[in-house]
Amino acid sequence: MIDGACVRLLARYNRWQNQNIVGTAATLAEAERRRDRGAFFGSIHGTLSHLVWADGMWTSRLVPDAPRPPGGVAESATLYPDWDDLVARRAVLDERLVAFADAIDDGWLTGDLVWFSGAAGRELRQPRWRTILHVFNHQTHHRGQVHAMLTQAGARPGDTDLMLMPE
Structure with missing residues (x-):
């Protein structure tokens, strides 16, 4: 199981790497x-x-009052066609995730999250700590794909190693 300090580190790493990848893509x-x-x-x-x-x-x-995006996985790749809008939404989400992480206490992570998954077509229940790991792991997985595509395009993203993240 992870603790709040780990979630805060992951949220900041996530923001840093999204800035890296989106900035390079720009x-x-x-x-x-x-x-x-x-x-x-x-x-x-x-x-x-x-x-x-x-x-x-x-x-x-995860966050009370956070808006739910429209559509599903099938529409997700075309949901934000305007580059500037996509970049702005990315920045807002990263700050929302950092604020969420800053507010977490270790006790909250021990409970379960219950939600309806459109992808699975049913209600799911998982420990919150495991769900949080999934959120950041999913980001890392797809950012890795983007990193490879950027490299194919001749762009050079910055460092990705956690140990090199600025404080």
């Missing part, structure tokens, strides 16, 4: 960001759109 022409590169969500833009949708969905389950 250096590409729009056509390069939208070019289908054979990833699960097609392009850099599509994968980043999916991540904004997914973090919005998880945040709506």
Whole structure:
């Protein structure tokens, strides 16, 4: 099981790496960001759109009054077609996740989260600590895909090692 300090570290790492990846993607022409590169969500833009949708969905389950994004996984890659809007939503979500992490106490993590999963088509229940790990692991998984696509496009994202994260 993880504790609140771990969640706070993961939230800050998540924000740092989203700034890294989105900032690097912003250096590409729009056509390069939208070019289908054979990833699960097609392009850099599509994968980043999916991540904004997914973090919005998880945040709506974890944070009181956080808005739930429209659509489902199938629409997630095309849900945020405007680059500037996607970038702005990403920044808001990252700050919301950091604020959420800052407010967590260890006791909260021991309870369960119950939600209806559209992907599974049923209600799910998991320990909150495990759900939090999933949220950040999902980000890392897809950011890795984007990192590879950025490299294919000739861009050079910054450091990704946790030990190099600025304080």
